[in-house]
Amino acid sequence: xxxxxxxxxxxxxxxxxxxxxxxxxxxxxxxxxxxxxxxxxxxxxxxxxxxxxxxxxxxxxxxxxxxxxxxxxxxxxxxxxxxxxxxxxxxxxxxxxxxxxxxxxxxxxxxxxxxxxxxxxxxxxxxxxxxxxxxxxxxxxxxxxxxxxxxxxxxxxxxxxxxxxxxxxxxxxxxxxxxxxxxxxxxxxxxxxxxxxxxxxxxxxxxxxxxxxxxxxxxxxxxxxxxxxxxxxxxxxxxxxxxxxxxxxxxxxxxxxxxxxxxxxxxxxxxxxxxxxxxxxxxxxxxxxxxxxxxxxxxxxxxxxxxxxxxxxxxxxxxxxxxxxxxxxxxxxxxxxxxxxxxxxxxxxxxxxxxxxxxxxxxxxxxxxxxxxxxxxxxxxxxxxxxxxxxxxxxxxxxxxxxxxxxxxxxxxxxxxxxxxxxxxxxxxxxxxxxxxxxxxxxxxxxxxxx
Numbered sequence: 001x002x003x004x005x006x007x008x009x010x011x012x013x014x015x016x017x018x019x020x021x022x023x024x025x026x027x028x029x030x031x032x033x034x035x036x037x038x039x040x041x042x043x044x045x046x047x048x049x050x051x052x053x054x055x056x057x058x059x060x061x062x063x064x065x066x067x068x069x070x071x072x073x074x075x076x077x078x079x080x081x082x083x084x085x086x087x088x089x090x091x092x093x094x095x096x097x098x099x100x101x102x103x104x105x106x107x108x109x110x111x112x113x114x115x116x117x118x119x120x121x122x123x124x125x126x127x128x129x130x131x132x133x134x135x136x137x138x139x140x141x142x143x144x145x146x147x148x149x150x151x152x153x154x155x156x157x158x159x160x161x162x163x164x165x166x167x168x169x170x171x172x173x174x175x176x177x178x179x180x181x182x183x184x185x186x187x188x189x190x191x192x193x194x195x196x197x198x199x200x201x202x203x204x205x206x207x208x209x210x211x212x213x214x215x216x217x218x219x220x221x222x223x224x225x226x227x228x229x230x231x232x233x234x235x236x237x238x239x240x241x242x243x244x245x246x247x248x249x250x251x252x253x254x255x256x257x258x259x260x261x262x263x264x265x266x267x268x269x270x271x272x273x274x275x276x277x278x279x280x281x282x283x284x285x286x287x288x289x290x291x292x293x294x295x296x297x298x299x300x301x302x303x304x305x306x307x308x309x310x311x312x313x314x315x316x317x318x319x320x321x322x323x324x325x326x327x328x329x330x331x332x333x334x335x336x337x338x339x340x341x342x343x344x345x346x347x348x349x350x351x352x353x354x355x356x357x358x359x360x361x362x363x364x365x366x367x368x369x370x371x372x373x374x375x376x377x378x379x380x381x382x383x384x385x386x387x388x389x390x391x392x393x394x395x396x397x398x399x400x401x402x403x404x405x406x407x408x409x410x411x412x413x414x415x416x417x418x419x420x421x422x423x424x425x426x427x428x429x430x431x432x433x434x435x436x437x438x439x440x441x442x443x444x445x446x447x448x449x450x451x
Contacts, residue, residue: 058090078105117164121446128156136434176210202229254298286316310345340375370403381435
């Protein structure tokens with residue numbers, strides 16, 4: 001309803017300005033409404049008319065530079081910022097901001113571009129140890145039998161640090177071809193559960209090839225790339241990975257489709273458990289294949305939609321058979337590929353902008369669903385058991401999980417390079433095996449920086 005009212009106000013203002021083109025105050029109001037509606041071109045046109053009547057007004061020139069930056073017209077943006085800096089009547093605060101933005105625009109017109117991102121803060125989880133709420137049965141290597149275990153989810157705080165660095169080299173041709181490389185890291189330090197301290201690093205590098213479209217302002221592309229990474233748990237090696245992928249972008253009207261295909265090989269140092277016999281380790285080493293598409297609406301619109309639909313296939317390398325005689329049974333046998341799975345993914349985000357007295361707040365609701373089905377029965381987490389080791393009193397099943405996630409992220413921009421944000425989310429996993437039936441409520445908050 002509010003959006004309809006805004007559209008109506010903008011239509012009325014446009015009709016008024018046709019009759020009264022010299023009304024600067026009304027023109028500025030029309031520019032604001034157009035920007036909030038995502039019509040950046042209309043906002044620019046309105047501000048250009050303001051300059052006709054007030055050619056030396058620095059705020060209008062600064063505003064125009066910002067809008068041209070949002071369109072990716074950095075040369076035009078730099079020209080407006082430069083005119084603000086050089087005008088002798090510009091107030092110091094506005095001149096300082098324009099100088100910063102001018103430097104940013106100049107950087108984006110250079111062949112080499114460097115961008116960095118840092119986010120840090122605190123996070124609390126209601127189920128930091130990943131335990132189910134209810135009791136379950138699990139194999140005990142010490143007792144050499146299946147035993148009942150009482151579910152015991154416990155909360156914990158952790159500090160986190162997320163970083164991202166990218167370098168882009170523009171080849172300077174008319175197709176928009178460019179080399180892109182990124183390095184991202186994520187680290188956590190638990191307050192109580194030190195054994196869950198986690199560190200991961202991932203790097204990608206590839207060349208994006210531009211593909212001209214019928215619309216000269218839109219460019220499709222395809223990017224083959226290499227990917228490598230690794231992780232530690234409690235500062236001990238956990239896995240290393242390497243692979244290849246191909247990503248594309250295809251604009252279609254106000255929408256952009258970004259399909260991808262990726263294959264990554266992960267070599268695990270060891271499982272979280274080593275069941276008997278002592279020299280047996282089923283491992284999780286193998287390939288992870290994924291494909292899907294990310295769909296985004298016009299990023300300049302006031303309200304946007306981002307959808308990710310994907311499929312993931314994990315195949316462990318070792319698919320030998322576990323004969324249950326090794327567990328003092330003589331009627332069951334399992335394949336070690338119980339860690340292999342098929343997974344379907346869908347996530348929806350609806351980011352929108354809020355403006356309050358010149359302050360920008362980005363609000364992003366999130367909904368996600370994942371369905372995972374494993375290849376074979378899980379020998380270490382039965383669906384049912386009475387605690388004894390006698391055959392016929394234990395039931396196993398191929399693990400099937402439904403994971404539902406809902407969340408809300410809020411980011412406040414303090415200035416062009418710093419901000420503060422937070423996120424709340426609730427994740428529930430509905431599994432047919434009680435050992436994996438979990439839920440977790442998460443709250444995180446902290447500052448972030450771009451430079």
